[in-house]
Amino acid sequence: MDIQKPRRFETTDRAHADLFNEAxxxxxxxxxxxxxxxxxxxxxxxxYTDAHATKKIIRMQ
Incomplete structure (x- = not known):
């Protein structure tokens, strides 16, 4: 599964980078x-399912 990470804020961003980067x-x-x-x-x-299937096959033989 690929996770897209949000980018970190730079100190030049208008938002308070140090506050938001922690979050x-x-x-x-x-x-x-x-x-x-x-x-x-x-x-x-x-x-679990493989083990269950194996037990079932063994019982049928």
Whole structure:
């Protein structure tokens, strides 16, 4: 999953760059954590379903 990160503010921006950059950095960290957890959950689900399918095949034989 590609995450588009918002750009950091430069000190030449009219907004208070130091104030907003802290929030943007935290949003980027949160997005990375969410993406990592989603990948881990997908892998666990695949492992679980593969194990279930294997048990079912063994029982049918």
């Amino acid at each position: 943007i950095d935290q949003l980027n960290v949160n997005d990375e954590r969410i993406a990592k957890r989603a990948e881990e959950a997908e892998e666990r689900a695949k492992t």
